């Protein structure tokens with residue numbers, strides 16, 4: 020469905036600043052309904068990769084294709100239209116509009132698609148109930164907790180049933196119960212509507228929900244591991260790669276693993 024070919028992002032290089040090669044010749048194919056995790060130490064290029072896959076940033080070189088269409092050849096307006104129709108984003112910093120309540124914020128993709136208001140309300144209320152968001156639902160972002168805002172941002176990313184959800188640390192502001200609820204909601208969307216998910220995460224437990232996890236370092240794919248039948252075994256293998264790559268402090272006790 021989405022294919023990245025030799026995707027490279029180099030920042031800077033002007034005014035005597037040394038160029039920073041954040042992503043280096045990345046190849047990746049994402050299939051419909053697939054759940055892919057991306058892990059790697061801080062500064063390894065995860066967000067840069069996600070932003071290019073989401074057409075928010077153009078690569079310095081390389082190509083991005085979606086169902087036979089070259090996204091890297093589109094105009095900024097065409098890319099924006101593509102994003103609205105096919106993608107959903109969950110950012111670390113929520114990006115909610117302050118003038119709207121959490122509930123109203125989640126309607127935006129459907130407003131842009133010209134959807135009927137009753138569909139918006141029905142869908143968003145059902146998703147809020149699934150994520151335990153009834154309490155904060157009518158608050159404005161400035162009066163909501165980080166976890167409430169994160170859940171609203173996730174509903175907004177998924178409400179239009181996009182082909183691909185790009186999520187940057189979607190569970191970063193949530194406790195373990197809310198994390199599980201959000202990951203389950205993402206899984207439901209994936210299974211019911213065939214949406215694929217690409218999720219950047221530092222959390223090995225969240226990563227173990229994925230079908231495969233890519234490990235990146237210095238902008239390069241180091242290794243990829245796939246989930247088999249046994250999720251605990253997958254989690255153990257993720258932990259082994261994370262500790263072998265270094266750069267992460269693992270709170271094994273907090274994960275209930277020691």
Ligand SMILES: Nc1ncnc2c1ncn2[C@@H]1O[C@H](COP(=O)(O)OP(=O)(O)OP(=O)(O)O)[C@@H](O)[C@H]1O
Pocket residue numbers: 030031039040041059060061062063064065066067068
């Ligand atoms: N807009 C930018 N301008 C210049 N350098 C940048 C920019 N964005 C990222 N970088 C640099 O590119 C490298 C990769 O950054 P990126 O944010 O993609 O990594 P990351 O793996 O997502 O990190 P983290 O886990 O800390 O969010 C880093 O060295 C970072 O400083």
